[in-house]
Amino acid sequence: MRNGISLSVIALFLAEGFPFAFAQTLPSPQLQQQAATYYRAGRYQESAQLYKQLADLQPEDTEILKDLMWASWSAGQTKEAMEVASKIRSKDPKDVDALNMLARTHQSAGNAKEAIENYKNILQQESSNGQVKVALARLYEGEGNLREAEKLLSQASGEAPGIREIYPALAKIQDLREEYKSAAENWAKAAKYSPGRRGDYEFQQAKALYQANETKPALALFRDLLQDKTQKCRALDMLVNDAMENGRQDAAAKLLETHITSFEEGDQNRLLKLARIYGDMGQIKSALNALDRLLADDPDQIQAILLKGNFLFDSVRNYAEAARLFKKAAQQMPENPKIYPKLATAEYLQGFYGESARSWAKAAELSPARSDYKFKQAQALYFDKQYDQAIKTLTGLLDDPDQKLHALDFLLGDFVARGDLRGGAALLERYPMEQERLYELAGLYFDLGQFKKSMKTIEKDISLHPAKTQSWQLKGNCFNALNKQKEKLKVYQKLSDANPTSVYFLVQVADAELETDNKEKALETLTKARRLDPADPALLLREAGCRFDMGEYELAKKMVVNWLEKNKEPALPVLLYHALTTSARDPLLSHPYHMSTSVFKDQIQSLSKAGFTAVNAQEVASWLKGEFKLPKRPVMITFDDGRQDSFINADPILKTYGMKATMFAIVNNVERNLQNYANWNELVAWKNTGRWDIQAHGDRGHSQIPIDPHGEKGFFIPTKMWLEDKKRVETDEEWRQRVLEDHESAKEKLASHIGSSPVAFAFPEGNYSQYNFSNTPLPQENIRLAKKVFALAFHEGGFGMNVRSKDPGLFERFIPGQQLKGTELVRCLTDQTPFCQARRTMIRWALWEEKPREAYAWLEELKKGGASEYYVLMEDAHIHMFQNDLAKAQELMDQALRLANVDLPSEKIPPNEVPLDFQADPSKESTEEPSL
Numbered sequence: 001m002r003n004g005i006s007l008s009v010i011a012l013f014l015a016e017g018f019p020f021a022f023a024q025t026l027p028s029p030q031l032q033q034q035a036a037t038y039y040r041a042g043r044y045q046e047s048a049q050l051y052k053q054l055a056d057l058q059p060e061d062t063e064i065l066k067d068l069m070w071a072s073w074s075a076g077q078t079k080e081a082m083e084v085a086s087k088i089r090s091k092d093p094k095d096v097d098a099l100n101m102l103a104r105t106h107q108s109a110g111n112a113k114e115a116i117e118n119y120k121n122i123l124q125q126e127s128s129n130g131q132v133k134v135a136l137a138r139l140y141e142g143e144g145n146l147r148e149a150e151k152l153l154s155q156a157s158g159e160a161p162g163i164r165e166i167y168p169a170l171a172k173i174q175d176l177r178e179e180y181k182s183a184a185e186n187w188a189k190a191a192k193y194s195p196g197r198r199g200d201y202e203f204q205q206a207k208a209l210y211q212a213n214e215t216k217p218a219l220a221l222f223r224d225l226l227q228d229k230t231q232k233c234r235a236l237d238m239l240v241n242d243a244m245e246n247g248r249q250d251a252a253a254k255l256l257e258t259h260i261t262s263f264e265e266g267d268q269n270r271l272l273k274l275a276r277i278y279g280d281m282g283q284i285k286s287a288l289n290a291l292d293r294l295l296a297d298d299p300d301q302i303q304a305i306l307l308k309g310n311f312l313f314d315s316v317r318n319y320a321e322a323a324r325l326f327k328k329a330a331q332q333m334p335e336n337p338k339i340y341p342k343l344a345t346a347e348y349l350q351g352f353y354g355e356s357a358r359s360w361a362k363a364a365e366l367s368p369a370r371s372d373y374k375f376k377q378a379q380a381l382y383f384d385k386q387y388d389q390a391i392k393t394l395t396g397l398l399d400d401p402d403q404k405l406h407a408l409d410f411l412l413g414d415f416v417a418r419g420d421l422r423g424g425a426a427l428l429e430r431y432p433m434e435q436e437r438l439y440e441l442a443g444l445y446f447d448l449g450q451f452k453k454s455m456k457t458i459e460k461d462i463s464l465h466p467a468k469t470q471s472w473q474l475k476g477n478c479f480n481a482l483n484k485q486k487e488k489l490k491v492y493q494k495l496s497d498a499n500p501t502s503v504y505f506l507v508q509v510a511d512a513e514l515e516t517d518n519k520e521k522a523l524e525t526l527t528k529a530r531r532l533d534p535a536d537p538a539l540l541l542r543e544a545g546c547r548f549d550m551g552e553y554e555l556a557k558k559m560v561v562n563w564l565e566k567n568k569e570p571a572l573p574v575l576l577y578h579a580l581t582t583s584a585r586d587p588l589l590s591h592p593y594h595m596s597t598s599v600f601k602d603q604i605q606s607l608s609k610a611g612f613t614a615v616n617a618q619e620v621a622s623w624l625k626g627e628f629k630l631p632k633r634p635v636m637i638t639f640d641d642g643r644q645d646s647f648i649n650a651d652p653i654l655k656t657y658g659m660k661a662t663m664f665a666i667v668n669n670v671e672r673n674l675q676n677y678a679n680w681n682e683l684v685a686w687k688n689t690g691r692w693d694i695q696a697h698g699d700r701g702h703s704q705i706p707i708d709p710h711g712e713k714g715f716f717i718p719t720k721m722w723l724e725d726k727k728r729v730e731t732d733e734e735w736r737q738r739v740l741e742d743h744e745s746a747k748e749k750l751a752s753h754i755g756s757s758p759v760a761f762a763f764p765e766g767n768y769s770q771y772n773f774s775n776t777p778l779p780q781e782n783i784r785l786a787k788k789v790f791a792l793a794f795h796e797g798g799f800g801m802n803v804r805s806k807d808p809g810l811f812e813r814f815i816p817g818q819q820l821k822g823t824e825l826v827r828c829l830t831d832q833t834p835f836c837q838a839r840r841t842m843i844r845w846a847l848w849e850e851k852p853r854e855a856y857a858w859l860e861e862l863k864k865g866g867a868s869e870y871y872v873l874m875e876d877a878h879i880h881m882f883q884n885d886l887a888k889a890q891e892l893m894d895q896a897l898r899l900a901n902v903d904l905p906s907e908k909i910p911p912n913e914v915p916l917d918f919q920a921d922p923s924k925e926s927t928e929e930p931s932l
Contacts, residue, residue, distance in 0.1 A: 044075035130160030164193035180212035337366035353384035413587025467774035498773035537834035571833035576813040580649035606822025608657035616693035617760035621791040637661040664697035664762040695760040699746040702764040718769040743789040766796035783809035799832040831871040
C-alpha cells in the first residue's frame, strides 16, 4: 500500500474511473446505498456495476442479486440480467422478481408465449398482484384474447384500484370490443388517476361517449377540450366531423374558421377541409379564401393548388387562372395523370387548341388505357386546323370499341358540314356499327337523290326499330320522292291510326290524300285536325283551300275573310337557335339547328336593319293578356338548352344591334354543372345584362327514358315510361304525375335561382307527343299539362308564325338554318305571316274566278299589311300573267328577282306557258354511288 491506498484500487481507478475506484473502498452498506442512488438517478449501467461488486462480495445475498438483475435489465444488459435471474431461480424457482424480470424480457423481445407463462407463474403465487395482471392483460390483448384481458383488468381494478395503468388498458380493450359506455367510464377514471395525461384520456372518454350515442355529453367534452392546447386539434376534428355527418356544413365551417388561428400541426389539412366544405355549400369565394390562406403559408402545397384550380375551373369558370395552376401542379408532379385532362380542357375552352392537343397527348401517354383522351386530342387538333392529323387520329379510333361511335359521329359531322354527303354515306357504309346508323345513312341517300337506296335502308332500320317515328316519316318521304302517293298515304295513315289525335299526322295524311286526288277524304281529315286545334290559321287556310278546290268557293272565301276580320296584325315570328360556333369548319354545322356566328350576325343585322324589334317571353305573355302592345315588326329570338357558346357568341351581336333573346335552359344540366352549359351564377349574370330572358326547357324533361322491356329509349315528356320493377308501361295518371312534377320542378328552381318565375316552356325536341306512335299519351293532354304551369309553350312548326288568337300552348318556332341569308330571313318573316298568306290566297282565288279587280283589291291589302316589295311584285306579275300581259309580268318578275339578288334567267316566259307553281321532278333519281 502507498498512503493507505492499495495498488488494486489505483488500477481500478485507472480502468473504470474515480467513482468506482472510490466505491471500492466503501464498506458494503455504503456501496449498496451508492448503487441505489445511481439506480434512482437513471444511471443504470453504473448501478449495475456496483451491484455486481456487491454480488461478488456477497454471492448468497438474494436481495443483492435481485438488485443486480433489475439494474442490468434497466441498463439494457438483457443477457446479464437473465443470467442473474437464472441464479436466483436456481435457489428459488418460484421467485416472483426473477419471474417478473424474465416475463418483461420475453415481452420486450416479442416472445409473448414465454412472457405469458412467466406472468401466470407469478399469479399462482400472488393472485392479487395487480401490476402483473395489467402486464398479462396487455399480452392477451396483443394476442387478440380481449375477453381474457378484460377479465384480468377488471379483477385488478377491484383488487388494486390505485394502479393507474389499469383504466386506460381496460378502456382500450372495451373500445375494441365496442363496449363504449364502459370504456367511457374507464377513460374517466384514467383521467382522474393520471392528471398528467388528463387531456388525452378525456378525449378518449368523449370519443367513447360519442360512439355510445351519448352525443350531448361527448360534444360538450370535445368543446371543453378546445381550450386544451394538447387536445384542441383532435377535438376540433371530431366536432367538425360531427357537424358534417349531420348536414351542418355551416357549423363545421364556423368551427374551422374560429379555431384555425395559426398553422399548427394538421392545420393545412383543416384549411383544405374548410375549402371543401365551402365548396360543397356553394360558397366558392370563401373556399378560395381558405385556400389562399394556405397557399400564403406554403405556395407549393400541391393539394391546395389542385383544389383551387378545380374550383376556378368548375365553379368560377376562370379557365385562364385554372390553367395556370394546373401547369404549376404539372411542374411539381409531371407524371401525375390526373392533372393533364383538366389542363387540356381549360386550354381548349380558352380556344388554345394547339396547347390543348399537347396536353391531351401527355394525358394519353400517362393513361394509355384512356382512348377518350386520344379522341379529345383529335378534337383539339381539328380546331387548331391540323385537319389531316385530326382525321388520321379519328380514323384510327374507328377500330376502338370505346371511341368508335364518337369518332364516327365527328367524322360524319365533318363530311356533312362540308357538304360532302357522298363521303358521309361511304363512311357509314364502311362502319355500320351494328346498324345503329341506318337512319342517318338513309337520310344521306335521300339528300343525294338516291331514293331507292334510301328506301331499302330505312326499311331495314324499321325492321330493327319498329317504333321509330322518324324512320317511318323518312319512308313516307321516299314514297313521295318516288311519286308513290298511295304508298305514302298508307305510311302516314298507319302513324295517324296509332296516334289519332296528332294534328301533325292528320295533316300529313290529308296532304297525301290530296296528292292521290281524294279531296273529300282530305277535307274530312283536315276538318278533324281543325277540331283538335281550331285556332291554328295554317289549318284554316288548308281546309279553306281544300274546300275551294272542291268548288265550295263562297264558303272557302268566307272562312278566310272572317279570319282576317277577327285577327289583327302583327303576327309574331319566333326564331329558334341552338349552338353558335366561331369556326368555319365544325361538325356542329351538320345539324340544321346549329349555326356559325357569322351567319347569325348576318341574320340579326338584317332583322335590325329591316326594323324588327325583339320581344321576350314575359312581354309575349303580357301581350296575350292584353297588357302589352307588340311593336310594329316584332320578333322573338330564342335559344335552347342554355349552352355557353350560345350566350358567349350571341351576346355581343345582340348588344351591337339592340336586340334581346330568350334562353330556354335545361335545369338538370345547370344543376349538374355540365361543362358546356351555363351554371346558375352565369344564368343570373346573363339575365342581368337586360338582353337575356331565362325560361324553362324542362328539368329532367330533356332526358331519355326506357319505353319497353327491350331497352328502347324515348323522350321523357312525350312518352310513357317502362317500369321495370312492375314489368309494365306506366299508366296515364302516372305519366301525368311525372310530367307535371318535372314542369313544376323546373319552374320552382328557375324562380329560386334566377329571381323571376318563368312564364314559358319549350318542349324538348319540339315534341309534345305529336310525333310519337308508341307508348304515346294524348298530345292535347301534354299541352294541357304545360299550360297548367306556364303561360306559353313552344314547339317547332311552319315559319314560327303566331297570332294572338292562337292556342298559347301551341306557339310555333322556326329554325332559320345555316343556309338562310339575313335578307332571305327578313322576307320569310315578312311574307310568310298568316295575314300575307291569307291575302295571297284571296288573290289566287280571285284570278281563278276571273276577277282581276278583286285580285288587285287584295294586292292593295297585301301592300298595306307590310308584305315585302319582292312579294308584292311577284303577285302583281301573276295578275298580269293571268291577263296575258306577259311583257309586264316579265318586267315585274325581273324587278322582284333583282330585289332578291337572284340571277335573272336568260330565257323569257314563252306565250301560253304561265306556271303558277314550280316543282322539280322527283322521279329523276341520281344513279351515282357514293365513294369514300
